[in-house]
Amino acid sequence: MWAIVAAALLGAGAGVLAGLFGVGGGVLFVPTLTLVLGLSQIHAEATSLLAILPTAAIGVWRQRRYGNVRWRAALILGIAAIAGVEGGVQIAEQLPQDVLRRLFGALMLLVAAQVAFRALRKPAYSSEP
Amino acid sequence: MLRLVLIGLLAGFFSALFGVGGGIVVVPLLLLVAHYSERPAMATSLAAVLVISIAGAATYAFHGEVKLGAAAIVGLPAMAGAVAGTALQQRLANRTLSLAFAALLTALGVRLLV
Numbered sequence: 001m002w003a004i005v006a007a008a009l010l011g012a013g014a015g016v017l018a019g020l021f022g023v024g025g026g027v028l029f030v031p032t033l034t035l036v037l038g039l040s041q042i043h044a045e046a047t048s049l050l051a052i053l054p055t056a057a058i059g060v061w062r063q064r065r066y067g068n069v070r071w072r073a074a075l076i077l078g079i080a081a082i083a084g085v086e087g088g089v090q091i092a093e094q095l096p097q098d099v100l101r102r103l104f105g106a107l108m109l110l111v112a113a114q115v116a117f118r119a120l121r122k123p124a125y126s127s128e129p
Numbered sequence: 130m131l132r133l134v135l136i137g138l139l140a141g142f143f144s145a146l147f148g149v150g151g152g153i154v155v156v157p158l159l160l161l162v163a164h165y166s167e168r169p170a171m172a173t174s175l176a177a178v179l180v181i182s183i184a185g186a187a188t189y190a191f192h193g194e195v196k197l198g199a200a201a202i203v204g205l206p207a208m209a210g211a212v213a214g215t216a217l218q219q220r221l222a223n224r225t226l227s228l229a230f231a232a233l234l235t236a237l238g239v240r241l242l243v
Contacts, residue, residue: 004202007199007202007203008202008203008205008206009206010203011202011203011204011205011206011207011210012206012207012209012210013210014203014207014210015206015207015208015209015210015211015212015213015214016210016211016213016214016217017210017214017233018152018175018178018207018210018211018214019175019210019211019212019213019214019215019216019217019218020171020214020215020217020218020226020229021152021156021171021214021218021226021229021230021233022152022155022156022170022171022172022173022174022175022178023150023152023153023156023174023175023178023233024150024151024152024175024178024181024182025150025207025210025211026149026150027149027150027153027233027237029203029207032203033196033199033203037199037202037203039196039199042194043194043195043196043199045189046186046189046192046194046195046196047194047195047196047199047200048203049182049185049186049189049195050182050186050189050195050197050200050204051200051203051204051207052150052178052182052186052204053179053182053183053186053204054204054205054207054208055204055207055208055210055211056175056176056178056179056182056211057179058208058211058212059175059211059212059214059215060172060175060176060179062211062212062215062216063172063175063176063215066168066172066215066219068168068169068171068172068173069169069172069173069175069176070169070172070173070176071176073133073163073173073177074173074174074176074177074179074180075176075177075180076130076133076134076137077133077136077137077140077151077155077173077174077177077180078137078176078177078178078179078180078181078184079137079180080133080134080135080136080137080138080140080141081137081138081140081141081144081151081155081177081180081181082141082180082181082184083137083138083141084137084138084139084140084141084142084143084144084145085141085142085144085145085181085185086141086145087138087141087142087145088141088142088143088144088145088146089145091142091146092145092146100146100147101147101241102241102242104143104146104147104241105237105238105239105240105241105242106238106242107238108153108234108235108237108238108241109234109235109238109239109242111157111161111234112157112231112232112234112235112238113231114157114161115157115160115161115227115230115231115234116227116228116231118160118161118227119223119224119226119227119228119231120224120228122223122224
């Protein structure tokens with residue numbers, strides 16, 4: 001019972017992250033499903049994808065009302081990403097995962113610094129596109 | 130157009146390799162490479178994530194690996210959370226959004242590194 005309550009609360013948190021930052025929420029869904037609800041990694045990843053669907057749908061519905069969604073760009077990004085997944089799966093089987101994972105982690109730190117730097121350089125309430 | 134295709138390809142590629150969601154890759158690239166402002170970048174990324182998750186969930190559903198009950202336990206509260214998250218986003222300054230997102234990226238980067 002407590003596991004379900006905890007999972008629901010973490011799910012709500014994942015939804016806030018999804019709506020706030022435009023990420024799917026899988027960042028929190030997958031660990032919640034494995035650690036709190038005891039799903040295996042493969043089941044958790046599949047189930048997370050299903051949970052992301054209504055979360056993203058309702059977030060997009062709200063964002064449409066706020067006028068923030070660029071539909072054509074979103075469609076191009078989404079379709080290209082589906083193609084990219086195929087490539088990633090092929091490569092994942094051939095390269096040393098551990099090294100790659102660390103490289104990607106380091107890259108994310110670099111990107112985080114760039115995003116922060118860009119934000120600090122611009123005026124706080126800029127509304128340029 | 131070409132930029133968006135490349136960003137999408139990269140997002141799909143990295144999400145398959147490391148199990149990070151596409152949005153984690155799409156948002157910073159829309160900000161830094163396509164020069165989107167914070168709110169359009171994050172809203173457009175969420176719409177792209179929706180497209181990706183439709184394809185992904187459909188694929189997995191055929192394999193029978195989706196646990197419907199568990200998906201509902203986390204997914205239904207997440208829908209309410211997404212409404213709150215998007216509302217909160219409209220009230221925050223661009224700078225705050227970027228810095229908070231950078232913090233999320235940092236946390237994920239550290240998790241991948243160690």
